[in-house]
Amino acid sequence: MKKLNILLIALSILLGSTTLSAQQNLWRGEGIVSPEVNADNSVTLRLYAPEADKVIVTGDFLPQQRIEHAEGTALIPGEAAMTPLGNGVWEYRSEPLPTELYSYSFIVDGMRDVRDPNNVYAMRDVGSLFDYFIIDGPRGRLYSPQNVPHGTIARTWAEMPDGRERRMAVYTPAEYNKSKRSYPVLYLLHGMGGDEEAWIATGRVVEIMDNLIASGEAEPMIVVMTNGCTKHCAAPGYSHEGMWRPYMSGSMDGSFEEMFPAIVEWVDRNYRTIDKKEARAIAGLSMGGFHSMQISKEYPDMFDYVGLFSAAIFRGDSNIAIYDSLEQKIDAQFARNPKLYWIAIGKDDFLYEDNVRYRELLDMKGYRYIYEESEGGHTWRNWRVYLAQFATLLFKDAR
């Protein structure tokens, strides 16, 4: 053990140049713990900011603030002042919190978006990294790895008919490698500014699927995620397009919908899939909900399960052929009796009225769908819940 200790000390002191933080922490001997989830389900956050005059924490675990601006009213995350402990460390302890995955950042003397240097659990949403923590309970456990069989998440590449390669994130369930059977497929689409990493990082798709499949609530299935912005072949930093700061990019020009059959064909060729309508689902959030609506009606024999999460309905330019004649195409889709057409949105979502109009259209025509209305707005908190709800409804008779 002595040799090992000496090695540890030597490593800690002399570390490499890229590991400066560990080294400096050792010398400063701060030992700050943040975030710390307490026994009563409150969280304590701490930040070392020795010369700051004012430190604020902001995050979605605090009551939202309602802000009036030129375009209307917006809900933004709450803020709370942190307390200086006198040793350079600032601290904030929250109220006991409902089970959830929460994100936060600090504001130090007007400098926003300060990340917690003591928290390595960060997720990227579009162009920002957020620290997060999880409060235990039913929802927190659903979003956390449990002691259950785990599926595989692979980042791989598909060759498209135009010769370009396209990055695909593919989840295969735990039993996939041990079995010879074929599996149904859920195509899961992100929103504007997102990419094939969004459902993995912020949507917790791997944890949700592992846990729902292990409990028997969801059927074992493959989940495929690809980039809904056709001009990008991969998430930022993963292609020869270089390193750029992600922005609110997307494809609502028909190009993604046109590409989709080639994506499905690639998946069917490269994985043990059940190549049938009743074993295929498509769902997405916001722009991805728009895509799911458009793709499922454009190829009415492809998907028996459709999920529209806070979908940006009616946002396509009807001068684009693929977005034209919406009603007739919806008629053709519903004439083929999809097994599930599932719509969910939060009461505060800015796309709420679009979804009301769309449901009126479906109601007028007498088409069957399931509608879930939740609290809250256009948030990942809702989309994770929608995914978990939707996944349990899929492929119950597809084996």
Next chain:
Amino acid sequence: MKKLNILLIALSILLGSTTLSAQQNLWRGEGIVSPEVNADNSVTLRLYAPEADKVIVTGDFLPQQRIEHAEGTALIPGEAAMTPLGNGVWEYRSEPLPTELYSYSFIVDGMRDVRDPNNVYAMRDVGSLFDYFIIDGPRGRLYSPQNVPHGTIARTWAEMPDGRERRMAVYTPAEYNKSKRSYPVLYLLHGMGGDEEAWIATGRVVEIMDNLIASGEAEPMIVVMTNGCTKHCAAPGYSHEGMWRPYMSGSMDGSFEEMFPAIVEWVDRNYRTIDKKEARAIAGLSMGGFHSMQISKEYPDMFDYVGLFSAAIFRGDSNIAIYDSLEQKIDAQFARNPKLYWIAIGKDDFLYEDNVRYRELLDMKGYRYIYEESEGGHTWRNWRVYLAQFATLLFKDAR
């Protein structure tokens, strides 16, 4: 286009609660670009810190500082003062830099480890996240995705003989999915405090292998990474062990070496491998170099290629059976004529003397090895170079 613009604006203003940063940036309208790599290969870094008195940047692109302390001398990253521009933004422009991947952080009024909120490219090394940027040139290009066929990186799980699942990160080359042939395997091990994510995030293994295979400098091969700390089955946050702050944990008690044949067996069972000594390599950095040395001599018929990168030689407790009788086991290994025994270390590495002693042992016995001595110390900058050098020497006759 008008509809799309309205949707963009609405999304940007009303975003979800987890995307507060994008929203706030829009309102503040700062539009800060950082890092900005300039045409002359200098980098400009910018930070909005309106009330700060002093902002410093630290990183491995600045000349190192030599620090004397109780244990001896240490080299730590340099620091440079940033300049206030008067609008709350602080700026620093470096000298033109050699091609490399560099990491950095800010120090704002004594608050260290401040990450750049405008840079989404972060990598974790043990218990800290670091922002990074890449300066173009031969080395920068090797570490960046190019317009070449890309391999697959999968995070999957292996069942070990004790019934526990163990997370494995497996790179398969671009041609793997299109061919029916079998491939050689490189087992690539991390250092103390690292995990199966280390070579991917900080070691750039996917980019390096894609680029070297595409250029023909390296043979197509599978690369397998697993956790060298046997008490953990996965990197932090990816198992039921929960979320914890990574620390300098490892296994130097013989347990990892004992487990290794089961790992190789699982890989051979689950991938199209060439199940032969001449198609197997093992290499690692620091503790992983120690593991590579121990494992390759413990199972002398398993690996024909061995790479010791800044290896922690002689750090095992010889009371542990697997670390006992080192010389006899080395004799047995070299009696079987390994094709390549490759040792590399930097002149400033704190393990340099251990490696001198080890080479003296090999020299005394007349065993063949290749030795590469580089500048610098115990750093990822060296380990990326060592990986690229070592990979080009492997499996040239394994097809």
